[in-house]
Amino acid sequence: MKNLSSELLRFTTAGSVDDGKSTLIGRLLYDSKSIFEDQYEAVKSASERRGEEGVNLALLTDGLRAEREQGITIDVAYRYFATPKRKFIIADTPGHTQYTRNMVTGASTANVALVLVDARQGVVEQTRRHAIIASLLQIPHLVVCINKMDLVDYSQEKYEEIRAEFEQFASKLDVHDITFIPISALNGDNVVDRSQNTGWYEGATLLYYLEHVHIGSDHNFIYARFPVQYVIRPYNDEFHDYRGYAGRVAGGVLKKGDKVMLLPSGFSSTIEKIDTADGEIEEAFPPLAVTILLKDDLDLSRGDMIVRENNHPTVSQDIELMICWFHERPMQLHGKYEIRHTTQSVRCIVQDIQYKMDVNTLHRNQEDKMLKMNDIARISIRTTKPLFVDAYRKNRTTGSVILIDEGTNETVAAGMVI
Amino acid sequence: MNYRLNHLRELESESIFILREVAAQFDNPVLLFSGGKDSILVSYLAKKAFYPARMPFPLLHIDTGHNFTETIDYRDRWVKDIGARLLIGSVQEAIDRGLVTEEKGYNASRNFLQTAVLLEALEKGKFDAAIGGARRDEEKARAKERFFSHRDEFGQWDPKNQRPELWNLFNGRKHFGEHFRVFPISNWTELDVWQYLAQEHVPLPGLYFAHRRKVFFRDGILMADSEFIPKRPEEKVAEMTVRCRTIGDVTCTGVWESIAATIEDIIEEVAASRKTERGGRTDDKRSETAMEDRKKDGYF
Ligand SMILES: Nc1nc2c(ncn2[C@@H]2O[C@H](COP(=O)(O)OP(=O)(O)OP(=O)(O)O)[C@@H](O)[C@H]2O)c(=O)[nH]1
Ligand SMILES: [Mg+2]
Numbered sequence: 001m002k003n004l005s006s007e008l009l010r011f012t013t014a015g016s017v018d019d020g021k022s023t024l025i026g027r028l029l030y031d032s033k034s035i036f037e038d039q040y041e042a043v044k045s046a047s048e049r050r051g052e053e054g055v056n057l058a059l060l061t062d063g064l065r066a067e068r069e070q071g072i073t074i075d076v077a078y079r080y081f082a083t084p085k086r087k088f089i090i091a092d093t094p095g096h097t098q099y100t101r102n103m104v105t106g107a108s109t110a111n112v113a114l115v116l117v118d119a120r121q122g123v124v125e126q127t128r129r130h131a132i133i134a135s136l137l138q139i140p141h142l143v144v145c146i147n148k149m150d151l152v153d154y155s156q157e158k159y160e161e162i163r164a165e166f167e168q169f170a171s172k173l174d175v176h177d178i179t180f181i182p183i184s185a186l187n188g189d190n191v192v193d194r195s196q197n198t199g200w201y202e203g204a205t206l207l208y209y210l211e212h213v214h215i216g217s218d219h220n221f222i223y224a225r226f227p228v229q230y231v232i233r234p235y236n237d238e239f240h241d242y243r244g245y246a247g248r249v250a251g252g253v254l255k256k257g258d259k260v261m262l263l264p265s266g267f268s269s270t271i272e273k274i275d276t277a278d279g280e281i282e283e284a285f286p287p288l289a290v291t292i293l294l295k296d297d298l299d300l301s302r303g304d305m306i307v308r309e310n311n312h313p314t315v316s317q318d319i320e321l322m323i324c325w326f327h328e329r330p331m332q333l334h335g336k337y338e339i340r341h342t343t344q345s346v347r348c349i350v351q352d353i354q355y356k357m358d359v360n361t362l363h364r365n366q367e368d369k370m371l372k373m374n375d376i377a378r379i380s381i382r383t384t385k386p387l388f389v390d391a392y393r394k395n396r397t398t399g400s401v402i403l404i405d406e407g408t409n410e411t412v413a414a415g416m417v418i
Numbered sequence: 419m420n421y422r423l424n425h426l427r428e429l430e431s432e433s434i435f436i437l438r439e440v441a442a443q444f445d446n447p448v449l450l451f452s453g454g455k456d457s458i459l460v461s462y463l464a465k466k467a468f469y470p471a472r473m474p475f476p477l478l479h480i481d482t483g484h485n486f487t488e489t490i491d492y493r494d495r496w497v498k499d500i501g502a503r504l505l506i507g508s509v510q511e512a513i514d515r516g517l518v519t520e521e522k523g524y525n526a527s528r529n530f531l532q533t534a535v536l537l538e539a540l541e542k543g544k545f546d547a548a549i550g551g552a553r554r555d556e557e558k559a560r561a562k563e564r565f566f567s568h569r570d571e572f573g574q575w576d577p578k579n580q581r582p583e584l585w586n587l588f589n590g591r592k593h594f595g596e597h598f599r600v601f602p603i604s605n606w607t608e609l610d611v612w613q614y615l616a617q618e619h620v621p622l623p624g625l626y627f628a629h630r631r632k633v634f635f636r637d638g639i640l641m642a643d644s645e646f647i648p649k650r651p652e653e654k655v656a657e658m659t660v661r662c663r664t665i666g667d668v669t670c671t672g673v674w675e676s677i678a679a680t681i682e683d684i685i686e687e688v689a690a691s692r693k694t695e696r697g698g699r700t701d702d703k704r705s706e707t708a709m710e711d712r713k714k715d716g717y718f
Pocket of ligand 1: 016058151187
């Protein structure tokens with residue numbers, strides 16, 4: 001059977017409005033022959049109806065009525081394609097500032113971010129904001145696609161200028177792997193096929209890069225973390241005393257017979273069995289969903305965590321976070337929010353807003369205590385019950401939180417544990 | 419030791435995680451079951467997610483009454499196999515009661531009447547989460563949907579104002595009277611679904627495999643001949659070897675000429691196909707944003 005064991009790469013687009021993100025994704029799908037005939041026909045006739053010259057490939061992802069009317073992306077579109085080398089999940093995100101929260105949604109699970117820059121405009125504020133978000137989210141690889149090269153005569157000088165500008169800004173960020181590619185999403189230069197117009201460029205095409213970039217792993221295989229998600233109790237004769245702790249391994253490798261510690265109780269026990277619907281397995285690792293049975297009759301519930309004795313997360317009610325604020329209503333200092341972390345959900349109070357980050361200069365503003373939509377800030381919170389956290393840079397699963405407004409039920413912030 | 423899951427295992431574990439999340443976050447979930455491969459897959463994964471316990475929610479079939487007979491036979495057997503409880507919302511009964519009005523004409527379909535019946539069934543059963551088998555690769559409006567998709571008290575979707583959904587942290591909080599649609603197989607492609615169903619040896623409805631059937635052409639789409647579809651005088655019925663790529667109500671499900679007789683053949687065919695599976699769905703063809711418009715109103 002084909003493709004049965006292929007690797008999965010998740011990537012996201014980023015960059016300012018109209019820099020060509022959706023067009024690029026359309027081009028990538030089209031040139032890699034991942035578009036179906038009826039999809040292409042539909043996009044072609046929609047382009048004709050709209051009186052556009054040529055086929056607008058952005059319509060492949062801009063599927064909502066409002067997006068088509070306004071010619072912008074509003075919410076993330078997920079697209080899937082595969083080459084013989086890899087399977088890809090693409091999140092095409094909006095560049096518009098108003099919809100930054102949707103960009104964060106698409107980027108939160110990505111291994112690679114494609115940051116688009118319009119060659120005529122160079123690096124603008126929204127490019128910087130997205131690059132900062134990508135670095136906070138610890139996306140391991142950034143590909144800066146300098147787009148619309150057709151509009152600057154494929155000028156190497158222009159390319160080098162933007163490259164230098166971006167590198168200078170990125171040197172202050174926590175990103176380690178940056179690649180630059182001059183492209184034209186509209187015409188397809190260096191997307192799937194090597195361009196005849198950029199003889200001076202010796203690097204890879206975008207598709208080649210995506211097929212070959214090393215994706216080690218998003219997961220931490222060292223520190224064992226198993227948040228209990230759901231307790232399975234069959235209550236039938238065959239499985240009378242069965243009490244299984246279902247969940248998804250969030251870190252490390254858990255093995256049958258391992259001595260484990262339970263949080264928050266601090267009790268110890270031993271893994272008796274790692275169960276799945278396909279039978280028992282010897283060991284479990286991220287991101288497997290399994291059911292763990294313990295030797296001792298202890299009463300764990302959702303939100304508890306199974307860890308190893310010699311290595312546990314920080315158990316604390318005082319937590320430091322970098323957050324991105326999503327809501328029109330500003331964050332309130334001393335405001336109370338629901339906080340979700342792994343399978344826990346408790347309340348918290350914002351104790352301090354330490355600084356707000358200026359996305360253009362990366363300057364830390366300690367005076368302004370008002371967090372508005374799209375602001376990035378470092379804050380301190382206190383929770384009603386202890387959380388079991390790791391630094392986000394050590395573990396994306398046990399280091400991430402969301403804040404929810406209890407009045408409106410909206411998700412108002414994404415947070416990364418420092 | 420290589421701790422890397424192949425993509426089918428990774429998708430499986432993501433879906434199981436989401437199904438358990440639904441059971442943990444909602445009081446009264448229900449799984450929408452159409453009898454097609456996607457809802458077969460979701461119910462199969464739900465069985466796995468709660469093993470060895472029974473799945474903690476019933477299945478709900480919104481039955482238009484215009485089914486392929488095979489669908490109902492399969493449904494009843496499958497529900498028994500996986501040990502689930504089945505609820506039925508009947509469109510026929512809703513027509514008789516006057517909740518909805520039957521469409522008229524050659525292209526009449528009960529597909530659109532399902533929305534009202536579904537919303538009523540959710541309200542009556544006080545269901546606060548409806549689990550569906552929609553996939554993002556199916557259609558451009560579905561490509562925009564969250565795993566946990568919020569619906570207001572009228573059951574409507576607001577695609578311009580969806581909640582951010584970060585990492586694997588799902589926010590199922592809602593006000594009284596609102597509900598969620600949850601899509602555990604959002605990230606699966608059509609090919610993934612077939613490869614997985616083959617790998618797991620899941621029994622499937624015979625309609626998916628090539629068989630002889632009376633069919634006719636309408637607007638370039640091959641349709642199964644059925645007592646529920648009035649034919650225009652010029653529409654000639656002929657027998658051909660066909661199979662379904664999606665299974666829905668008879669009146670809106672196209673069939674394809676195909677000789678794919680086994681699941682391996684189907685995988686070959688899907689992998690080589692140049693048309694999407696919904697290319698045969700007449701319900702999507704009514705306008706450019708037909709799916710989005712239906713979804714806003716509360717369709718599956
Ligand atoms: N000349 C030229 N035009 C381009 C190129 N790439 C994109 N465009 C045009 O730029 C405009 C915006 O393209 P989109 O792909 O919608 O931009 P976007 O980045 O997805 O925009 P948002 O999603 O709204 O942030 C469209 O008119 C495209 O045709 C390119 O390489 N060359
Ligand atoms: Mg776009």
